[in-house]
Amino acid sequence: MRTAIVGGVLLIVGAIAVALGILPLDVLGDLGERVGPILLFVIAITVVTELASEAGLFQWVAERTAAWGHGRAWLLWLFVVALATASTVFLSLDTTAVLLTPVVIILARHVGLNPLPFALTTVWLANTASLLLPVSNLTNLLAEHELGTPGPAAFAALTAPAAAVGVIVPSVVLFLVFRRDLAVRYRVETSEPIDDRVLLVASGVTIAVLIPSLVSGLPVWVPASVAALVLGAFFVVRRRSVVRFSLVPWQLVLFAGGLFLVMEAAHSAGLGAVLAAASGTGDDPLSLLRLAGVSATASNLVNNLPAYLALEPVAGSPERLIAVLIGANLGPLVTPWASLATLLWHQRLVQNGVELSWSRYVLLGLVAAPVTVALATLALAVGW
Template identity: 35%
Template sequence: METILTPAAIFAGTLFLVIRRPWNLNTGVSALLGALLALLAGSITLVDVESVIGIVWDATLALVAIMVISTLLEQAGFFRWAALHLARRAGGSGRGLFVAVILLATAVSAFFTNDATVLIVTPIVLEMVEALGFGHQALLPFAMACGFMADAMSIPLAVSNLTNMIVVRYFDLSFARFALMMLLPSLACLGVTTLVLLGYYRREIPRRVDASGLGEPAAAIRDPFLFRVGVAVVCGMILAFLFNRTAFHVPTSAIMTIGAVLLLLAALRNRVVEPWPAIRRAPWHVVAFALGMYLVVFALGKAGLTGMVAGLLQGLTARGLGVTVLGTGLLVALLSAGVNNLPGVLIGTLAVAATGAAGAIGEGMVMATVIGADIGPKLTPIGSLATLMWLHILEGRGLSVSWGRYLRTALVITPPVLLATLGALWAALRLMN
C-alpha cells in the first residue's frame, strides 16, 4: 500500500498545480516538477525515464513539427480563409454555420492535431460569430463545438493526436491500416456528435445569420506563396505517411520535420509574415506537459496501476470481440478522464501489450484504446490538455465555463458519441477480419 501512496500523492499534487495554476505556473513546468519529485522520491528511476522517452520520442518530436506547421499556416491566413469559406457556404442558416464550424474543427483536428483546433480555430470561430453580432448565449454552442470536436475527431489519422502517435509507434501500425480501420468509427463519431450537439443547443443557435459582412475569404490570405506551399506540404505529408511503412520505415517525426522546414523556408523567402515571433508564441509547454505527465503516471503504473488495468483487460478477451472492444474503450476512457489522456494512453498501451492478445481481438483492443483516449477525456475538464487550454482561452475572452456546467454538458454529449464510435469500430473489425 505504501508503494502506491507516494506516486498517487505526487500525481494528485501535480494535477492540482496543472488545474489551479498557482503563481500563474506554466502547465509544462507543473508536470516536470511532478516528474522530478517522482524521480527524487524513488518512484521512478533514470532507466524508467529512458524507457518512457523511448516510447514517446517520435510522437513528441512529431508534435513539435506539427505545431510549427500549424503556426505558420495560421500566419499565412489558411485557417481564417477556410473558416470564411465555410461560413459563406452556410447560406445564411444558423444551423448550417454551426455544422460548418464542426466540419472545420474536424478537418483541423484530423490533419493538424487537436491542439491546433483549440489554439487556432477556436479564437477564429469566436471572432467570426462575434462579428455576426451573436449574443453571449449563442457564442457558447460554437465554442463547445470547437472544444468537443478537437478531441473527439482526432481519431481518423495516426497523426491527429499525440495519443494516436504513441499507440501507432508502440504497436508498429501502418498509417494506411490505421486510417482504414478508423474510417467507419470516424464517420460514426462525426455523425452522432453533430446530431447530439445540434439537439443539445437547438434553442441557442440562431435560425438565420447574415454572413455578408465577414469579408472575402481571399482577403484572409496574408502570404499567398506560403499558403500554396503549405497546401502542397500537407498533401505531400499525407502521401508520405501512406507509403512510408511499406517502403521507407522513416519515423513519423522525420516526415513532419521535413514539412516544417520547407514551410519555414517558404516563410523566410519574402517575409510577408515573420515566422520567428509566431513560432516563439507556439504552445511549447505542451511538450513539457506531455513528458512530465507521462513520467508521473508511469510511476503509478509501476506501483500497480498498469497490472490492474491489464488484469481487467485480460478478463475481457474471453468474452468475444464486441465485449472486448466496448470494455477496453470504456476502461481507457474512464482512465483518461480521471488522470488525463496523455498518461492514460501510456498505461492503456502497456496494459494492452501485457495481455498478449492477437488477431482481431488484439487489433480491436489497440484501436479501442485510441478511441477511449481521444473521446473519453471529454467527460471531465482535466481529461485532456486541449480542454484545459480551451477553457483558458474562453476565460480570456470573457466566456467563462464553470466545471459544473462543463460536466453537465459533457455527461450528455460524450457517452452516446463514445458508444456509437466503439460500436462502429466493432462493425469495422467484423468487416475487415
C-alpha cells in the same frame, strides 16, 4: 505556465524513480526511442500551424466558409463541423482546439451569430474526431507503435467505424442542444484584406503538401519538420518578428515528457496488475465496453494521456487496444482536465470573451461522452 510546472514536477518524480532503480535504465532508453519522434512531430506540427495562423490562412478559410453557408446558420455550422473534423484528423486535436477556436469565434461574430455552438463544436470534435489516423492524436501515435507501426491506411482500417461514430454522435448532440441558435439566418459581411498574400499562399501550399505526406507511410516527424523549416524560411524573409521561441510548444513537451516518464515508472512498480483486474479480458462486445469505459473514466479522472499509457500494456490485442483509444480519445468530454486540448481551448475562449461555465460543460459532456463511447465501441465490435 501551470502546464510547465506540472511537467517539471513529473520529470523530477521520474528522475527519482530512475535513481531509486524503480525505472531501469534500459526501459528508460526504450521509452526515449519510442516517444522522441512523437514529441518532435508535436513540435513541428505546432510550428507549422502557428505560422499558418499568422499568415491568415485559417482566417481566410473561415471567411470563405461564411460565404458557403449562404446565410443559413445550420449550414455554416455543418461546414465548421467538416473543418474541425478535417483539421483534427490531419493536423491533430491540439491544432483544432488552439488555432481553430478563435477562428470560428471570429467567424460567428463576423456574421452576428452566437459563437458558443461553434466554439463547443471545435473542442468536442478536437477530441472525438481524433481517432482515425496516427497523426490525429498523440495517443494514436503511441498505439501505432504498439501495433507494430501498421501505417496510416492499416490504422484507419482498424479505427474507421468507431471514428465515424466519434464525429456523428457529438455533432447530433450539439445540434439538438443549440438547434434554436442554428435555425436563424445571417448576412455575409465583406472579407478582411490579406496583409501578405505571399505568406498566405506559401502556408496554403505547404499544408496542402504536408497533409498527404503525413499519411504516406513516412515517419510523421519527417514531413512535419520539413514543412516547419520551409514555412519558417518564408517568415524569416518576409516577417522575421514572427519567428520566435514561443512558437515551440515547450510547455506541452515538458508536460508530455513528464507523463511518459511517470507512467512508465508506475508500471514498473506494479500499476499494470491493478489495471488488468479493473479492465478485464476478452474481445467480446461486453468486454470491450468494459475496457473502453475504464479508459474513459480514467481519462476524465486524471487525463487521457496517462490513462492511455496506463492501460496500453494490459490491452492484450489490437481490438482491445482500439477500445482503450476509444475511451481515451472520445471520452474526455466531461472534466476540464480530461484532455490538454480542452484546457488550451478554454484559454482561447477566455481570451476571446466567450463565457461558458464549467458546470454546463460538464453536464453536456455527461450526456455526450457515455453515448459516444458506447456506440463507438459497439461499432468496433461489429466492424472488427
